[in-house]
Amino acid sequence: MIKMQQVSKIYPNGVTALREVNLTINQGEFVYIVGPSGAGKSTFMKMMYREEKPTSGSFLFKGLEVGKLKNRQIPELRRQIGVIFQDFKLLTSLTVYENVAFALEVVGEDKEQIRKKVMEVLDLVKLKHKARNYPNELSGGEQQRISIARAIVNRPSLVIADEPTGNLDPDTAWEIMEVFEEIHRRGTTVVMATHNRDIVNKMRHRVLAIEGGKIVRDEEKGMYGYEI
Amino acid sequence: MKFNGFRHLREGAKGLVRNGWMTFASISAVTVTLLLVGIFAMVMFNVNKISENVEKDVEIQVFVDREADQAKIDAVGKQLEQMPGVASVEYSSKEQELDRFKEQLGEGSEAYQSVEKDNPLHDRYVVKATSPDETETIAKSVEKMENIDSVEYGEDYVEKMFNFLDGVRVGGIILIVGLTFMAMFLISNTIKVTIFSRRREIEIMRLVGAKNGFIRAPFFIEGLLMGIFGALIPIAVVIFGYEATYGVLQPQLMSVNASIFSLIKPSELSAQIALILLGLGAFIGVWGSTTSLGRFLKI
Numbered sequence: 001m002i003k004m005q006q007v008s009k010i011y012p013n014g015v016t017a018l019r020e021v022n023l024t025i026n027q028g029e030f031v032y033i034v035g036p037s038g039a040g041k042s043t044f045m046k047m048m049y050r051e052e053k054p055t056s057g058s059f060l061f062k063g064l065e066v067g068k069l070k071n072r073q074i075p076e077l078r079r080q081i082g083v084i085f086q087d088f089k090l091l092t093s094l095t096v097y098e099n100v101a102f103a104l105e106v107v108g109e110d111k112e113q114i115r116k117k118v119m120e121v122l123d124l125v126k127l128k129h130k131a132r133n134y135p136n137e138l139s140g141g142e143q144q145r146i147s148i149a150r151a152i153v154n155r156p157s158l159v160i161a162d163e164p165t166g167n168l169d170p171d172t173a174w175e176i177m178e179v180f181e182e183i184h185r186r187g188t189t190v191v192m193a194t195h196n197r198d199i200v201n202k203m204r205h206r207v208l209a210i211e212g213g214k215i216v217r218d219e220e221k222g223m224y225g226y227e228i
Numbered sequence: 229m230k231f232n233g234f235r236h237l238r239e240g241a242k243g244l245v246r247n248g249w250m251t252f253a254s255i256s257a258v259t260v261t262l263l264l265v266g267i268f269a270m271v272m273f274n275v276n277k278i279s280e281n282v283e284k285d286v287e288i289q290v291f292v293d294r295e296a297d298q299a300k301i302d303a304v305g306k307q308l309e310q311m312p313g314v315a316s317v318e319y320s321s322k323e324q325e326l327d328r329f330k331e332q333l334g335e336g337s338e339a340y341q342s343v344e345k346d347n348p349l350h351d352r353y354v355v356k357a358t359s360p361d362e363t364e365t366i367a368k369s370v371e372k373m374e375n376i377d378s379v380e381y382g383e384d385y386v387e388k389m390f391n392f393l394d395g396v397r398v399g400g401i402i403l404i405v406g407l408t409f410m411a412m413f414l415i416s417n418t419i420k421v422t423i424f425s426r427r428r429e430i431e432i433m434r435l436v437g438a439k440n441g442f443i444r445a446p447f448f449i450e451g452l453l454m455g456i457f458g459a460l461i462p463i464a465v466v467i468f469g470y471e472a473t474y475g476v477l478q479p480q481l482m483s484v485n486a487s488i489f490s491l492i493k494p495s496e497l498s499a500q501i502a503l504i505l506l507g508l509g510a511f512i513g514v515w516g517s518t519t520s521l522g523r524f525l526k527i
Contacts, residue, residue, distance in 0.1 A: 049435070071440075078437035089432055106438035108232065150436070 001027045001158065001189055002048065007057035009043050009213075017043035019213040020057065025191065027157065030184045032200050033193040034224055035210040041193045044210060045162050048191065049081050050074050062157075079107055082151030082159040086166040088143045090135040090150075096122070097131040100150045107154065121149045125179055141172030148179055152188070159183055161192040165199065177203055197224035232442065240449030243422045250418040251454060257414040258458025258512055261407040262505045266466035268400045269501060274491050279393050281490060286357065288367050289380040291350035294322075296375040301351050304375055308355055311369065313362035318354040325349040350377055408512060415454055415516030419447055423521065447517045455513020459505045466505070467498045 002025040009018040017040045025031055033041050046052040047059060053067045060066070061077065069077060090099050097118055104114045122128045125145040127138075135143050144164060151159055161180070165173035177199055184190050194200060200207060200223065207222030208215055217225065244251045290308065292301050308317045320328075326347050355370070357363045363381055371379045423430065433443050471494045481489035 075434075075437040075439045078435060083435050089428070089435070091429055091432065102432070103436040105232075105235065106433055106436050106442060108442075154436070 001025055001029075001062060002191075003058075003060040005058045007047070007054045007059050009040075009047065009052060010055045016213055018047075018054075021213075021215055023208070023215060023218075025189065027189055028184075028187050030180075030190045030205040031192070032205055032207045032222075032224075033191065033210060034195070034200060034207060034226065035216075036226070039210045040213040041210055042162065043213075045160055045191070045193055048158070048160050049083050050077055079154055080156050080158065082148075082154065082156040084144075084147055084151045084159065084161040084164050086163040088135070088140075088147040088167075090143055090147055092135055094134075095131065096127065096133050096135065096138070096146050099135065099146055100153050103150045103153050117153055118149075121153045124152075124182065125149045139172070140168050141175055144168060144172075144176050145179060148176070148183075152183055156188065158189045158191065161190065161194075163193055163195060165194065165196050170198065173199065197226065200224040232445065236445035236449050239446035240453060243419075243426075243446060243450040244453055246425065247418055247421050250421050254411075254415045254418040254454050254516075255458045257411040258455055258509055259461050261404075261411040261512070262459050262462035262509055263465060264407055265404050265508060266462045266501060266505050267469075268404060269504060270466060270470050270497065272397065272400065273497060275393050275396060277492050278489060279390065282389060286363050286381065288355040288357070288363060288370065290353040290355055290370055291377045291379070292353070293375045293377045294350055296351075300375045304373065305353060307373060308353055308370065311355075311366060313358050313366055315356045315358045317356075320352045320354070322347055322349045322351050325352055408508070411458075411512050412516040412519075415451055415513055416520040418454070419451055419517040420520045422447065422450060444518070444521055447521050448514060451513040451515075451517025452510055453513070454516075455509035455511065456506065458513070459509030462509075463502045463505050466501055467494070470494050470497065470501075 002023070004021050004023040007018055007021045007023075008016070010016045021044075033044060035041055043052055047054060047066070048061070050066050050069060058065060058067075062080070064077070066077065091102065094102065100118045100121060101114050104117060109117070119128060119131075122131055125148055127142060127145055127149070130138060130142065135146065138146070144167075148164070159180075164180070165176055168176060173196060180190055180192065181203065204221040207217065207219050207224070209217035209225060290304070292304055296304070305317060305319055308314060326349055329349065355366060357366055367379050367381045370376060430443055474491055474494050478491050481491065
C-alpha cells in the first residue's frame with residue numbers, strides 16, 4: 001500500500017527531517033512509529049497525507065506517486081486517508097453529529113447517506129447518545145473518539161494517527177486503542193506515531209523506530225524500546 | 229455530487245454576520261465608491277450626449293457679399309449644395325435676417341430705428357457638414373468662393389468644449405479607479421478576517437478532502453453579497469436623484485438651447501445604470517474575496 005524508496009526530506013531552512021528512507025507497508029497492517037521528538041516522525045506522517053512533499057525519492061501510495069500529485073488531485077488522495085491528531089481538531093461550533101457529518105458534506109454525500117454513515121460510525125466509537133452534544137461538553141477521550149469517527153466515516157483504507165493518546169490519561173488511552181484495534185480488525189491500515197510505551201508493549205504490532213531521519217529499527221510485534 | 233448552493237449561501241451569510249463591523253465597513257466602502265461611480269456615470273452619459281449634440285450642431289455660417297444680386301446668391305446656394313461633405317444648406321435672405329434681428333432687439337429701441345432705414349445685414353446660408361471633421365475643410369473652401377463676404381464656424385468654442393469634456397472624463401476615471409481599488413482592498417481585508425477566524429475549519433476541510441472550490445465558495449458568496457448590498461443604495465440614489473435632477477434641470481436647459489442641452493431621459497438610463505452598478509459591486513466583492521483566499525489554499 002505504501003512504498004517508500006530513498007525518500008529524503010530537507011526543509012527550506014536546511015533541516016534534514018528524513019534521510020533516504022526505504023519502507024513498505026502492506027494493506028491491513030498496524031504500524032507504530034516511535035522515536036524521540038524531532039526525529040522525523042511528524043514529517044513522515046505528513047508526507048503520507050501529502051501535507052509535505054518528499055525532496056527526493058519515490059513515495060507510492062496505492063501505486064500513486066504522491067509527491068507528483070497536482071494540487072487539485074490532493075482532495076482525492078485525502079478522501080482515502082483518515083487523519084487523527086493529538087489535539088482532536090474538532091469544530092467547537094458544531095455538534096458531535098455535525099463534526100462527523102462534515103467530512104461527508106465536504107465530499108458531496110447526500111443527506112440520507114450522511115445520516116446513515118454518521119450514526120453507524122458513532123455507534124462504533126460508542127458515542128451515539130452524545131450526537132447532539134457539543135465537543136466541549138465531552139471528555140478528552142470522547143472528543144478523540146469523535147475525531148476518530150470523523151476520520152473513518154469515509155471508510156478510508158488508511159488511517160494515520162499522530163499521537164492520538166498524547167493528551168489522554170492511561171485509562172482513556174486504552175479505550176481509544178480499543179477503537180483503533182477495531183478499525184484494524186475491519187481491515188483498515190493503521191499508522192500511528194506514539195510515545196506511549198505501555199500501549200506499544202502490550203498491543204503488539206509492527207514497530208518502526210525513527211531517529212535522526214532514519215529508520216533504525218523495524219520489527220514485527222516489536223517493543224517500544226526506549227527508556228523514559 | 230450534490231448541489232451545495234444552499235450550504236455555501238448559508239455559510240457566506242454567516243460570515244457576513246460574524247464580522248459585523250468589518251462587513252459594515254466594506255459595504256460602506258462599496259456604497260461610497262458606487263455612489264460616486266454612479267453619479268459620475270450619469271454626468272458622463274449626459275456630457276457625451278451633449279457633446280454629440282454639439283457635434284451634430286456644428287454649422288457653418290456663410291455670409292454672402294452685399295453686392296451680389298439674387299442670381300449670384302442662388303448660384304452660391306447651388307455651389308454649396310454640391311460641395312462634398314455637405315449635409316444640408318439653409319437659406320435666409322437679408323430681409324428675414326432683419327426680421328430676426330428686430331425680434332431680438334425689440335421694437336422701439338435706437339438700434340432698431342437705425343437698421344430699419346438701411347438694412348446692414350447679409351444674405352446668409354447655414355451649412356451643416358455630414359461629420360464634424362468636415363466642418364473645417366468645408367469652411368476653408370467656401371471662403372475661397374466668389375461673392376462671399378465671410379465665413380464663420382464655432383471652431384474655437386467647440387474645441388474648448390471638447391478639451392474640457394476630455395479633462396472631466398480623465399479626472400473622473402482616475403477617481404473611480406482609485407475608489408474601486410480602495411473598496412476592493414477593504415473587502416479583501418474583511419474576508420481575510422473571516423478566513424482567519426475560520427482557518428481551523430479550512431484546515432479540517434482540506435484534511436478530509438474538500439476541493440478548493442468547495443472551500444472557496446462561501447467566501448466567494450460572502451464577497452458577492454457585500455458587493456451586491458453595497459450597490460443597492462447607490463442604485464436607488466442615482467436613479468431617483470437623476471429623475472429629480474432631470475425634472476428641475478431639463479426645462480431650464482431647454483430654454484437656453486434646446487438642440488444642445490437635451491439630457492438623456494431617466495427611463496432610458498435607469499436599467500442600464502442599475503446593471504452597471506450591480507455588476508461593478510459584484511465584481512469588486514468577488515475580486516476582493518478571491519484574492520485573499522489564494523494563499524490559504526496552497527498546499
